[in-house]
Amino acid sequence: MLQTASPNNPLSYIDPQPDSPWQTYLSQVERVLPYLGPLSRWAETLRRPKRALIVDVPIEMDDGTVRHFEGFRVQHNLSRGPGKGGVRYHPQVTLEEVMALAAWMTVKNAAVGLPFGGAKGGIRVEPGELSHKELERLTRRYTSEIGIIIGPQQDIPAPDVNTNPQIMAWMMDTYSMNIGGTATGVVTGKPVQLGGSLGRVKATGRGVFVTGREAARRINLPLEGARVAVQGFGNVGATAAELFAHAGARVVAVQDHTGAVLHAPGLDVPALQAHVQAHGGVAGFEAAQPIAREDFWDVPCDILIPAALEGQITEARARRTAARLVLEGANGPTLPGADDIMAERGVLVVPDVICNAGGVTVSYFEWVQDFSSFFWSEDEINARLDKILGGAFAHIWDTADRLKITLRTAAFVVACERVLQARAERGLYP
Numbered sequence: 001m002l003q004t005a006s007p008n009n010p011l012s013y014i015d016p017q018p019d020s021p022w023q024t025y026l027s028q029v030e031r032v033l034p035y036l037g038p039l040s041r042w043a044e045t046l047r048r049p050k051r052a053l054i055v056d057v058p059i060e061m062d063d064g065t066v067r068h069f070e071g072f073r074v075q076h077n078l079s080r081g082p083g084k085g086g087v088r089y090h091p092q093v094t095l096e097e098v099m100a101l102a103a104w105m106t107v108k109n110a111a112v113g114l115p116f117g118g119a120k121g122g123i124r125v126e127p128g129e130l131s132h133k134e135l136e137r138l139t140r141r142y143t144s145e146i147g148i149i150i151g152p153q154q155d156i157p158a159p160d161v162n163t164n165p166q167i168m169a170w171m172m173d174t175y176s177m178n179i180g181g182t183a184t185g186v187v188t189g190k191p192v193q194l195g196g197s198l199g200r201v202k203a204t205g206r207g208v209f210v211t212g213r214e215a216a217r218r219i220n221l222p223l224e225g226a227r228v229a230v231q232g233f234g235n236v237g238a239t240a241a242e243l244f245a246h247a248g249a250r251v252v253a254v255q256d257h258t259g260a261v262l263h264a265p266g267l268d269v270p271a272l273q274a275h276v277q278a279h280g281g282v283a284g285f286e287a288a289q290p291i292a293r294e295d296f297w298d299v300p301c302d303i304l305i306p307a308a309l310e311g312q313i314t315e316a317r318a319r320r321t322a323a324r325l326v327l328e329g330a331n332g333p334t335l336p337g338a339d340d341i342m343a344e345r346g347v348l349v350v351p352d353v354i355c356n357a358g359g360v361t362v363s364y365f366e367w368v369q370d371f372s373s374f375f376w377s378e379d380e381i382n383a384r385l386d387k388i389l390g391g392a393f394a395h396i397w398d399t400a401d402r403l404k405i406t407l408r409t410a411a412f413v414v415a416c417e418r419v420l421q422a423r424a425e426r427g428l429y430p
């Protein structure tokens, strides 16, 4: 009979650096261990992915040459249900990054109480350099390659950075062709006419707003007139900005990969969205003042929403921000040292694993709707999203209050207890 977690060797197939995503995740796990009691016996299960698949994705380019891309699908933990997590197309994707993103999905799904494990996928590619047809071939070949481990009851991909409903449609079609039947439930974030859910496109940004509203209320920060700064103006950041503006907040600054813009009275969010549609980024938006990208972190604001990539809030930036509330739309935007600095400075951080869980929550609704072939109205979806996320946030808030810990550690306590309890109850096979 095993008594305690035995010493384990670090994984040989990655080399995590300080502040890399997997190392950030491991630090977060270390902080939760003191609160796990007897369940900490199973903690090693959190420190390694259950399954990591690396695939070669060769495609014929439009000019007749053949190019190969690296693809990944990682299933971090499946104790509580099928794997669930997005697919990212980005030139800096690595196995290690995908592992961290998969692990955060394990925590997120458990923190919200969704019946899923955690998974994530990615292709190391700059999708902007591919034609529409090349992108389709890449997606179809990748889907075929990972087809041996995905499925409506095994692992259900969804959109992430640089992937969208069209890519989900190709994934669903490819998987369906391979199994000889239409399997709408194999991916979520699909177009609505292919079994997608109303409200899915905006769900992550809406979740950022819902958890932000709940947090703001608890620290007596009125949304009316609150100054909001947003990094990343894609699916998540732009929707969150839109909803905060709608609630009377002022979106004073936005930064993306093209630059940063400032307008202290409040940016015209729909006009900025139209500009980004037309020009590919916020740079050049005339109804605002351009600022240096690094100056974004000094902008006077009440609420800061990182909604781009990992590792953006460094220790130096954590010292500089004027925000009282940080809403992590992105996955892993805050480094562990920066977390400590913000806690000391009294800046409340709503962690990614609850803040951006709106997307996977509506993905869960989509999956349920696909199984029953019965679809709900958008109002119904938004109301259920509000209820589930609001409830999960309250539970995490109460846990943080009771144990006198940050919301991130509290979210990990709630989630890891659920994951490890499932692990303990299922037992080790064989």
Ligand SMILES: NC(=O)c1ccc[n+]([C@@H]2O[C@H](COP(=O)([O-])OP(=O)(O)OC[C@H]3O[C@@H](n4cnc5c(N)ncnc54)[C@H](O)[C@@H]3O)[C@@H](O)[C@H]2O)c1
Binding pocket: 159, 160, 161, 162, 163, 204, 231, 232, 233, 234, 235, 236, 237, 255, 256, 257, 258, 281, 307, 308, 309, 310, 329, 330, 331, 356, 357, 359, 360
């Ligand atoms: N899409 C979802 O449903 C979803 C769900 C949960 C979490 N997330 C997370 O939210 C984040 C954003 O995802 P998305 O779906 O909005 O992606 P997206 O591709 O729609 O947008 C990404 C945004 O980030 C900006 N960006 C990229 N590199 C940057 C850099 N170096 N500096 C500043 N800005 C940069 C881009 O310009 C763009 O505005 C990611 O961390 C993703 O994992 C997304």
